[in-house]
Amino acid sequence: xxxxxxxxxxxxxxxxxxxxxxxxxxxxxxxxxxxxxxxxxxxxxxxxxxxxxxxxxxxxxxxxxxxxxxxxxxxxxxxxxxxxxxxxxxxxxxxxxxxxxxxxxxxxxxxxxxxxxxxxxxxxxxxxxxxxxxxxxxxxxxxxxxxxxxxxxxxxxxxxxxxxxxxxxxxxxxxxxxxxxxxxxxxxxxxxxxxxxxxxxxxxxxxxxxxxxxxxxxxxxxxxxxxxxxxxxxxxxxxxxxxxxxxxxxxxxxxxxxxxxxxxxxxxxxxxxxxxxxxxxxxxxxxxxxxxxxxxxxxxxxxxxxxxxxxxxxxxxxxxxxxxxxxxxxxxxxxxxxxxxxxxxxxxxxxxxxxxxxxxxxxxxxxxxxxxxxxxxxxxxxxxxxxxxxxxxxxxxxxxxxxxxxxxxxxxxxxxxxxxxxxxxxxxxxxxxxxxxxxxxxxxxxxxxxxxxxxxxxxxxxxxxxxxxxxxxxxxxxxxxxxxxxxxxxxxxxxxxxxxxxxxxxxxxxxxxxxxxxxxxxxxxxxxxxx
Numbered sequence: 001x002x003x004x005x006x007x008x009x010x011x012x013x014x015x016x017x018x019x020x021x022x023x024x025x026x027x028x029x030x031x032x033x034x035x036x037x038x039x040x041x042x043x044x045x046x047x048x049x050x051x052x053x054x055x056x057x058x059x060x061x062x063x064x065x066x067x068x069x070x071x072x073x074x075x076x077x078x079x080x081x082x083x084x085x086x087x088x089x090x091x092x093x094x095x096x097x098x099x100x101x102x103x104x105x106x107x108x109x110x111x112x113x114x115x116x117x118x119x120x121x122x123x124x125x126x127x128x129x130x131x132x133x134x135x136x137x138x139x140x141x142x143x144x145x146x147x148x149x150x151x152x153x154x155x156x157x158x159x160x161x162x163x164x165x166x167x168x169x170x171x172x173x174x175x176x177x178x179x180x181x182x183x184x185x186x187x188x189x190x191x192x193x194x195x196x197x198x199x200x201x202x203x204x205x206x207x208x209x210x211x212x213x214x215x216x217x218x219x220x221x222x223x224x225x226x227x228x229x230x231x232x233x234x235x236x237x238x239x240x241x242x243x244x245x246x247x248x249x250x251x252x253x254x255x256x257x258x259x260x261x262x263x264x265x266x267x268x269x270x271x272x273x274x275x276x277x278x279x280x281x282x283x284x285x286x287x288x289x290x291x292x293x294x295x296x297x298x299x300x301x302x303x304x305x306x307x308x309x310x311x312x313x314x315x316x317x318x319x320x321x322x323x324x325x326x327x328x329x330x331x332x333x334x335x336x337x338x339x340x341x342x343x344x345x346x347x348x349x350x351x352x353x354x355x356x357x358x359x360x361x362x363x364x365x366x367x368x369x370x371x372x373x374x375x376x377x378x379x380x381x382x383x384x385x386x387x388x389x390x391x392x393x394x395x396x397x398x399x400x401x402x403x404x405x406x407x408x409x410x411x412x413x414x415x416x417x418x419x420x421x422x423x424x425x426x427x428x429x430x431x432x433x434x435x436x437x438x439x440x441x442x443x444x445x446x447x448x449x450x451x452x453x454x455x456x457x458x459x460x461x462x463x464x465x466x467x468x469x470x471x472x473x474x475x476x477x478x479x480x481x482x483x484x485x486x487x488x489x490x491x492x493x494x495x496x497x498x499x500x501x502x503x504x505x506x507x508x509x510x511x512x513x514x515x516x517x518x519x520x521x522x523x524x525x526x527x528x529x530x531x
Contacts, residue, residue, distance in 0.1 A: 097169040099147055100154035108168030109228050112178055116224060116231065123222040125183040127192060128235035129157070131173035132213035132248075133395060136361035140398055141208050148205040149212065156198045160191060176232065183220045183252070192218055196248040211395075215239045219253040237261045240323065268324050270306045271317050275329050279305040282338040283500035287352065287471065287493045290485050297350035297384070299493065300338035301500045302330060318356075327356045332368060339376035339383075352384040354416060357391030360398040366405040380410035386437065388416045396427055403431050414471070418459060429466065436463040440474020440494070446483050453483070460487050 095107035103111070115124045131153065138146040150173065157167045157175060164187065165179040181188050199214045217239025221231060238253040241260065274280050282300040289296045304312040321327040335353055342351045359365055373380055385406055392399045392415065403413050414435040415428070428436075438459055445452035456472070463470045472484050475494030484492060 100151050100169050102154050102158075102175075103166055103168040105168065105170045108166065108170065108176055108178060109232075111166055112228050112231065115178065115180060116221070116226060116228065119222050119224045119226070122180055123182040123220055124231075125179040125181060125188060125192075125218065125220045126231060126235050127177040127179070127195065128217040128219075128232070128239045129175040129177070129195070130215045130217075130239055132215060133358075133361075134173040134212055136358070136395055136398055137210050137212060139361040139363065140401075141205075141210065145205055145208050145210070149203055149210065152203045152205065153198075153212075157195075160195060160198055162191075164188065164191065176235070183218055193250075196250050199248045213248045216248075216250040217241070217253065218250065240264070264320055267312065267317055268320050268326075270312065271304060271321060271324075271326060271330070273307060274304045274312075275326060275333060278333065280330055280333045281305065281502060282334045282341070283502050284338075284341070285493055285500045286498045287350075287491055288497050290472075290481060290489060290492050295497075296348065296491065297352065299352040299386075300334055302334045303500075303502070322356055322358050327358055328362060328365065328368075331356070331359065332372065335369065336372045336376065339372060339378045342382060343376050343378045347379075347382075350382050350384050350412070351378075352386055352414060354386040354388065355391070355402070357388065357395060360387070360391060360395055360402045365402070366409060369406070369411070370409050381412065384412040384414050384435065386414045386416040389418050392427060392431075400431060403433075407432050425462075433466075433468055435469045435471055435491075437471045437473055438489075443472045443474040443480060443484075443494070444476070447479050456484075456489075457487050460489050464488065 095104060095110075096102065097104045112124070112126070115122075134146065134149070137149055150169070154167065154169065154175070157177065161167055161177055165177050168176045168178065170176050179188050179191075183189060183192055195216055196214070199212060202209050202211045217235040217237065219231060219234035219238060221234075234253045234257070237257045237260070238251040241251045241257065271280075281303050283303050284298040284300060286295045287297045287299060288294070302314060302318070304317050306312055318327075321330050331353070338351050338353060342349065355365075369383070369385075370380065373383060387399060387403065407413060412434040413432065414437055415431075415433050416437045417439045418436050436459070438456055442452045442456050442459075446456060447453070460470050469491065470489045471491040471493065472480070472489050473493055475481060475484070475492045475496045477496060480494075481492065481496070
């Protein structure tokens, strides 16, 4: 396109020069040869021919042609300018994100490639930004709100970066900021370290105020031979290291992180295969009535059997399940297998299972849970869904909607890990919880730490005043039991009563119950429900 415009300009200039030169030369020749006097004399001696008008036309014609060419040159110039503007608009569309106006992936990678060519003289730094809980905003408030959120995020990033870097939207809810210079040098280090603060203040959209976190990964290089994709991959690796934490986190790339990324990809593959083949199993930890010492239920904890027979632990695969969108399928598989066991237990026994914070925005989750309860013949009142305090704080609106929906079906709701997520008492009073679970980090220090004693005692009193039952997690010795009994705590679970255990013998089916369990002493206990 650019070459065609330049060729048109050259042709227009050439034609104008030729005609102008020809007209001037004709005029000069006429003057030198006294052609005008000859023409006048010829006209006077041949009046009968009536050629005066023709001669006038011939004399005016060069001037008219010159005027025509000037007009034509102007038209060509206008056409060329219009083509230039169209080319600029086309280039802008091709190289910029239509929603946010930021540079798109194509432009960002081109810019990064140029910078890397001189990286040995001046280092290059990139910052990858991936929003957390963005899907929840889309699901809860609609795609229009999601688009407005992306625009608001891009504006904050541009304000923070200023003229020192290029902000690009790479696609979806992923952004990359490209800097010239080292991340450790001012002012880049100040800008990068302040980036997490961009996401700590809520985003005020039309009729909606929402909060999202972000995972931020930083990578720097002075290697001119490093490819653009490899460089971006380093920022992604750093970014996803703390992705499972939610909220806002920033990580810097370090050599060796690639191995962790490969391990993550391997686990994701194993997890997908295990879910497809039904190799995700519930392990069960008993919940005890502290007054009577009787088992009143159990918590279902997910375990994943790899293809080589080894057991993957929750800390390995739960974050990956959340990041890869597998968490709901994993949850439903554990729930169904747990219900097949529960339905053959005495009617008073219950089963607890934990929801991931990402599942709170799933509008169909309540219906899927109810379908499994109906299919397995388990009454809704025997299921206790646990929502962590961290999830409650991260997305209260979604939690409120989910809790209300589940409660309307008769399912019990428990607030898990209380004391670790800084939820407000208003949140606790507004949601119809049935039970509050005290985090094991407080229970483990009972009798040895006065602050923990006070916290556990106060939380128990608070729960009772709100009409809630209390479960203490992480009970490991009789001293813990004595203390908890003394303050009126109703239920407990922990190593003292049993570690997570799996169903033994033939696998449970809907028509073939099996009541035998084998204790898995080597398996650590997790208090994250499906974890």
